[in-house]
Ligand SMILES: Nc1ncnc2c1ncn2[C@@H]1O[C@H](COP(=O)(O)OP(=O)(O)O)[C@@H](O)[C@H]1O
Ligand SMILES: Nc1ncnc2c1ncn2[C@@H]1O[C@H](COP(=O)(O)OP(=O)(O)O)[C@@H](O)[C@H]1O
């Protein structure tokens with residue numbers, strides 16, 4: 273039996289076909305343009321396979337409230353073409369097989385939980401620090417959704433004492449995403465992150481915000497492991513800086529075990545999202 | 557069938573007997589002293605009833621990881637008599653009936669969810685702002701626990717620009733509890749909260765911290781409703797101040813519906829904890 277997975281992102285859509293063991297047998301990356309065009313290309317790819325079911329990890333915000341009239345619809349996104357687009361309805365119509373939808377970060381978390389850095393734990397939080405910041409939680413095999421779904425990248429974090437950057441989130445200014453995403457680093461320091469490797473102050477400030485958010489996630493969600501991924505985490509120094517600050521802030525109040533295990537890197541390169549999407553389909 | 561409920565707090569233990577409809581038929585309040593003494597009085601009370609099962613909402617931290625060797629044990633508490641006390645084991649031994657344990661705030665949340673301000677929603681977060689600050693989440697009838705259990709009262713919050721108070725949490729200094737609990741108000745302003753009703757600046761600062769924490773809880777947990785209780789919330793002005801600030805901070809990024817419903821007062825006076833404890837027993 274083969275299953276389809278779609279990782280729908282703001283810049284690209286990754287489509288893949290795979291099995292229950294987490295092996296991907298075929299994969300295609302499609303640039304995200306308007307819904308019609310994009311989904312025609314997606315359909316062309318999947319038409320070569322006899323899928324059992326399809327899983328989708330979608331950019332958002334997406335309505336995940338099963339009781340809602342707009343379940344599976346993209347909500348209030350800056351990508352205006354996609355605003356109010358009924359993604360789930362459209363895919364169900366296109367394929368006439370069961371389609372399961374979740375957030376992109378929940379799907380990525382599920383991928384790591386099943387096949388990657390979360391393989392040995394009962395719950396994990398996957399955080400991506402890239403163009404945006406987002407996080408997904410899996411507990412005992414299930415993704416956590418809440419009423420609509422979490423938007424963990426936008427939490428409020430205390431300012432670093434040496435930082436006067438106003439923040440760049442269009443909604444909140446200085447929320448976590450506004451202070452610590454890749455674009456925030458670029459706007460604060462006038463240079464892209466990968467050109468700033470040598471500048472310790474950059475990563476000290478970055479780690480401050482990530483650590484405060486991680487402490488809050490830990491105190492609120494009590495996950496067994498936290499997996500930190502996304503483009504910005506290519507700066508490997510961040511792992512040790514973040515661990516150190518989290519340890520100091522928690523001050524042994526809750527026992528998170530060995531910090532090197534508690535806060536770890538992803539294990540699936542860039543395939544956690546699409547493998548998680550396939551898992552969404554294969555698990556039901 | 558009658559069920560027993562114990563709300564075990566740092567200063568008092570509330571024991572009650574009730575049924576599946578949320579009616580309490582008998583109740584006793586016992587001051588919390590050393591475990592032996594206290595639990596003998598508890599046993600004396602329950603000995604008059606033929607209980608089906610017993611539920612406990614306990615002060616903490618308490619080990620709620622069912623796979624742990626110390627499941628149901630009080631962990632690292634400042635109440636030294638109770639540190640490492642196997643509360644669940646002791647109660648099971650005393651009563652020879654099924655005993656279910658959860659945190660005090662999860663039990664309180666379950667009480668409100670079933671019979672109070674959360675009766676009409678699928679998920680709610682109950683926050684108590686008193687001597688300490690804590691919060692519990694119920695989703696679709698189940699309390700949320702995580703690996704050990706959340707400690708939501710200790711989240712990090714951005715400082716109010718007019719506030720120079722260092723904070724009084726023995727672990728974190730300026731976490732939410734350190735900045736916004738009843739004792740924090742007293743230490744910052746040199747007077748107990750109920751004597752400061754007229755001082756607008758006090759509640760402006762208090763609402764700032766509560767609102768930032770609530771925004772984070774909302775973005776991380778996506779609950780359908782938030783119920784704000786505890787002694788400090790006797791200052792009713794806080795409800796409108798907190799709603800206003802939460803609305804401003806969220807800036808419509810997530811849709812929480814009508815704010816007067818989203819953030820509401822408890823409906824069960826001081827019985828949400830013990831009613832929730834009874835529910836823990838009656839539900840299984
Ligand atoms: N080596 C690096 N160091 C710091 N930042 C990086 C590095 N590589 C990529 N980034 C930043 O990560 C962001 C892209 O994140 P990524 O996770 O790759 O994509 P996206 O979030 O768009 O899916 C960009 O803002 C980029 O500047
Ligand atoms: N009317 C009030 N206004 C402000 N604070 C109050 C008021 N009443 C009680 N408090 C504060 O609430 C705290 C006690 O909280 P409570 O929820 O009653 O008990 P506990 O948290 O110990 O179970 C104390 O710090 C007290 O000063």
Ligand SMILES: [Zn+2]
Nearest residue numbers: 426441444447
């Ligand atoms: Zn934001």
Ligand SMILES: [Zn+2]
Nearest residue numbers: 710725728731
């Ligand atoms: Zn604290």
